[in-house]
Amino acid sequence: ETGVTQSPTHLIKTRGQQVTLRCSSQSGHNTVSWYQQALGQGPQFIFQYYREEENGRGNFPPRFSGLQFPNYSSELNVNALELDDSALYLCASSPGLAGGPDNEQFFGPGTRLTVL
């Protein structure tokens, strides 16, 4: 059974640019969530996708958007990058909805984004 994978591992962008981060869910999981983790902080919920539809969103602006594909892999897109977007971006998959009974989250290793 393959775990959650993310790419790239590290990324450096400049302010104003756009970035796409990718995630492959654990086999059999139909829900994927994205989190932003700043240095020294806990992960913050960005949004969740369930069966290719956005199913919940945290307090992040619309320039953070995502997609989930039929094979349950996912993308996080961030437009007009700001310095404060520098963080570890974590993808997590689960077999059910994050708010449902089976809401153990399986996290990937993350993508470290640096915005200069």
Added chain:
Amino acid sequence: SQKIEQNSEALNIQEGKTATLTCNYTNYSPAYLQWYRQDPGRGPVFLLLIRENEKEKRKERLKVTFDTTLKQSLFHITASQPADSATYLCALAPYSGGGADGLTFGKGTHLIIQP
């Protein structure tokens, strides 16, 4: 606003002793509380989940308690080992049925087990 507080300072424990980590929350009525372990540069790893109607949960050397009156969870590691050194995150989840609010995490407690 919702707030989750964990020991902000690092917790130093001698090998073999019991480590106890605290998670307090305010303005929140979680259906579930979870604990994760995170090593430097890696994603969190799920450890235990406890429901609002459960008082205690155990898994091997780990024990979690959940007091909804005190709005507090305690996480215990018995017979601690240097390999237990990591950051431990507390996370709350509402039961939102068909919707999803994601998990709300605390900042984590950095645990150091000294040989």
